Amino acid sequence: MIQRIALITGASRGLGAALAEDLAIRGWHVVALARTVGGLEELDDRVKALGLPGAGGLTLAPMDVTDSDAMQHLCLSIHQRWGGLQLWAHTAIHAAPLAPAGSIDAKDMAKSVATNLTATAALVPMVEPLLRAGEGQALFFDDPRAGAKFFSSYGATKAAQIAIARSWAAENAKIGPQVRILTPDPMPTATRARFFPGEDRAPLHAPRDVARRLLAGL
Template identity: 65%
Template sequence: MTKTALITGASRGLGAALAEALCDSHHIIAVAKTTGALEELDDRIQARGGSATLAPMDITNDAAMATLCRGIFDRWGSLDLWLHTAVHAAPLTPTDHIDAKDMAKSVAANITATSTLITYVSPLLGQAGQAVFFDDPVIATKFFGSYGATKAAQIALARSWQAETAQIGPKVHIVTPAPMPTATRARFHPGEDRAALHSPQSQADKIIASLSASLA
């Protein structure tokens, strides 16, 4: 039976690297807003002999997420793995200057969508599936107010789910990748020496290796 991996935020950076690292053993269900980048990812996956289902949609669209998860159930009946790399990174600003629209987008993507997806994806994972979330050390540093607060809330949701399912499944992992030269990080750290950062591919390989015993 074909193993399946849902990756939300799959078009670039760590999400795309995880999709490529997993495509040898899993059919990839790749979710992102950017159709072109998803198609490029699909080309790379096919070049490796893997397969993918592309889902160009916004995770903040509740109806789209419901349709996606229903489609996964109808086609495969279940899901083996969910990796949630999608995040909204609002511009850096002093906390007392946070733009209301930026905060609303951060709440919608980082908190509400995560909560909704957990509700929809959990039945697909069942007792044997696994979910992976990605923590970020910058959440408590200056100028990261809207991103930091909502990312911390996302991880709080994941930690609650992790504790609740520790004995019954699905197994929930929370990992902290090393800094990578992603587009999101470039917005936060313009002018940074990107040569000193870790490649998304190396981090994807490390994460998959850490899960390998459970994924076997």
């Protein structure tokens, strides 16, 4: 059986970590990318602790998605080692603090643009050839906050990211790779806690359950 290869950008925690863990458990080899080394190591420990004979492996990539040179090197390494990808799941995001539009912090906006928009625009041309070679697909995750009160930085840049994904999906509808835009259930992630610090987290969905649902059929 040929092992399937997945790239998860933003894999150290939350949905990204849950996706990486679920795929590895199911026998995929996962390239797990994130800035947080500790989070990646914890992910690796969880997968190894399961001791499942059919589990795949993890390649930890402690990198910043905004570093274009690092991303180019990573994609080249994936090509040289495996030839292509069967999946790219893009969960990397910068969640700027909530603020009125009249009080947008320039540094927060710049980081939001760099992470949520510019990095996505740079990654698509790098990853597309890998997905074509591996007959793979790309997954993006919508969080429609555009126009909501206090969400200017996050809402605008997240909407721009999804706009890129929608254009890419439309362009490749007949030729591939397939690009899917999914909407996760509300989860008790660090990003959500930053937006809703006083929220009752009990009704929220566990990331591993959401990951399992989103990956159904792969």
